[in-house]
Every structure is written in structure tokens, then in C-alpha cells.
Amino acid sequence: MNQSTVYRHPRYYAIGYRWNTGVECDFIEACLSAHGPSTASRLLDIGCGAGRHTIELARRGYRVTGVDVSPEMVAFVQEESKKANLPVTASVDDLRCLSLRGTYDAAFCFMDTFRFLLTNEEITAHLRTVAGLLAPGGLYLTDFWVPAQWDKIGNEIHQWEQTEGGTTVRVFYLQHPESVDPVSQTFDDELVFVVEEPGGIREIRGGPTRTRLLLPQEFGALVGGSGVFSLRSTHGEFDLVKPFDRATLSWRMISVLQKR
Numbered sequence: 001m002n003q004s005t006v007y008r009h010p011r012y013y014a015i016g017y018r019w020n021t022g023v024e025c026d027f028i029e030a031c032l033s034a035h036g037p038s039t040a041s042r043l044l045d046i047g048c049g050a051g052r053h054t055i056e057l058a059r060r061g062y063r064v065t066g067v068d069v070s071p072e073m074v075a076f077v078q079e080e081s082k083k084a085n086l087p088v089t090a091s092v093d094d095l096r097c098l099s100l101r102g103t104y105d106a107a108f109c110f111m112d113t114f115r116f117l118l119t120n121e122e123i124t125a126h127l128r129t130v131a132g133l134l135a136p137g138g139l140y141l142t143d144f145w146v147p148a149q150w151d152k153i154g155n156e157i158h159q160w161e162q163t164e165g166g167t168t169v170r171v172f173y174l175q176h177p178e179s180v181d182p183v184s185q186t187f188d189d190e191l192v193f194v195v196e197e198p199g200g201i202r203e204i205r206g207g208p209t210r211t212r213l214l215l216p217q218e219f220g221a222l223v224g225g226s227g228v229f230s231l232r233s234t235h236g237e238f239d240l241v242k243p244f245d246r247a248t249l250s251w252r253m254i255s256v257l258q259k260r
């Protein structure tokens with residue numbers, strides 16, 4: 001399976017990725033207030049990872065379901081939500097062929113998880129499946145990397161670090177330029193965690209993971225062509241009043257889709 005081994009370490013993932021969670025959840029709530037069903041309460045987190053949004057939104061009063069292909073991530077979300085006595089359901093599922101049932105007011109797929117859909121066919125099928133899980137007028141929010149400069153395609157590196165308790169996690173996100181296939185628009189990227197704990201330092205190399213380059217215009221065409229969603233807006237930051245444009249262009253594009 002095309003899986004990074006860092007996803008077998010949910011506790012380190014939870015520390016390394018905690019930085020912007022509150023702002024991202026604020027954005028989800030702002031989208032619900034602006035466009036969502038009037039009494040939105042049921043949310044679906046696709047590729048939920050260690051559950052940073054799932055758990056925060058459950059704390060804010062939503063009923064949240066998280067799905068992820070990694071059993072370790074799912075077990076972690078189940079344990080954390082049980083400890084906090086929160087109304088969360090988490091299960092193993094694959095975004096390329098989701099098997100869960102139910103009806104949700106909004107779904108979201110954050111932090112580049114959407115780019116695991118490698119072909120137009122996978123993207124279209126995924127959009128149709130998600131639309132089938134949404135209530136009328138339901139929202140689907142996506143957030144994935146786009147190149148801020150074209151000469152950086154398949155060539156970006158990002159790094160940051162986060163500390164919680166006595167543990168520091170340094171996250172390195174790398175793209176492997178030699179792996180770029182311009183025909184399929186896919187390339188390998190990789191996550192590396194360097195973890196510093198009282199017991200010592202360890203490095204966890206996730207290994208190359210095949211991902212898709214998805215450009216803004218192309219994404220719009222795929223959403224329109226799916227026949228099930230309208231693309232309401234795109235943003236370069238988690239801020240509804242800031243559109244995705246040359247001024248705000250960043251390394252990520254956040255999109256608000258609404259079920260037709």
C-alpha cells in the first residue's frame with residue numbers, strides 16, 4: 001500500500017501537526033454559518049489522521065465521524081475521544097472507495113489528503129461518493145498543496161517543529177523531483193519525523209508516497225464535471241474573506257464545495 005509509515009505513529013503526528021487546528025476549525029464553522037444547512041451538526045472528517053479536527057469539533061458540540069486508512073490513527077482517535085467523553089465515531093476506510101454510510105451536513109478532507117486520489121477517475125468517483133453522503137446543500141471542504149511557483153513543482157520542502165510535554169517533533173515534508181511524471185501528474189513526496197524525547201532522539205522516515213499534482217483550474221473543471229458539486233470559493237488561507245488569488249497565493253489551496 002502507498003502509505004507513509006509516519007501514519008503508524010499517531011501520537012507524534014498529533015504533536016507535529018497541532019499548530020493551526022483552532023484556526024482550521026474556525027474556518028469550518030465560518031463556512032457552515034455562511035453556506036451550510038441551518039442546523040448543521042453532523043460532520044465527516046475524511047483522512048482524519050490523529051483526529052485534531054475531529055476531536056476539536058466534537059469539543060465544540062458537533063457529532064463528528066472520522067475515517068482514515070491507518071488503523072493506528074483510528075485507534076488513537078477512538079482512545080482520545082473516549083478519554084474526553086466526546087461523541088466521536090472513527091473507523092478505518094479508504095477515501096478511494098469509501099464504504100461508510102450515514103448523512104452529514106458537511107465533510108472535509110484537510111492537509112493534503114485529497115492528493116492521494118491519483119487519477120481524474122478516482123477524484124470524480126470520490127466526489128460523487130461524498131455528495132451521496134451529504135444532506136441537501138451540504139458542504140465539502142478540501143485543502144491541498146498547489147505550487148506557489150511553477151518552477152517548484154515536485155521540488156518543495158517545508159519544515160517546522162512542535163513541542164508538547166517533554167516531546168519535540170520536527171516535521172520535514174519533502175518532494176522528490178526525480179520522481180515527477182508529467183504525464184500522470186504524479187510524484188513521490190515524503191514525511192520525516194525527528195522526535196526528541198527524554199529517552200533520546202529517533203528519526204522516522206515515512207518513505208516515498210505517490211501523490212498527485214492538482215492545479216486550481218483543473219480542480220475546478222473536475223468539480224464542475226462531477227455534476228454533484230458547485231465550487232463556491234477558493235482560499236489561500238483559512239479565511240473566508242481572503243480569496244485564492246495572486247496576492248494570497250500560498251502553498252495550499254482551500255476549496256469550499258457545495259452539493260448541488
Ligand SMILES: C[S@@+](CC[C@H](N)C(=O)[O-])C[C@H]1O[C@@H](n2cnc3c(N)ncnc32)[C@H](O)[C@@H]1O
Binds near residue numbers: 073
Ligand atoms: C497528512 S495526514 C492528514 C490528517 C488530517 N486530515 C490532518 O489534517 O491532520 C494524511 C492522512 O490521510 C490518511 N490516508 C492516506 N491515504 C488514505 C486513503 N487512501 N484513505 C483514507 N485515508 C488515507 C493517512 O493515514 C493520514 O492519516
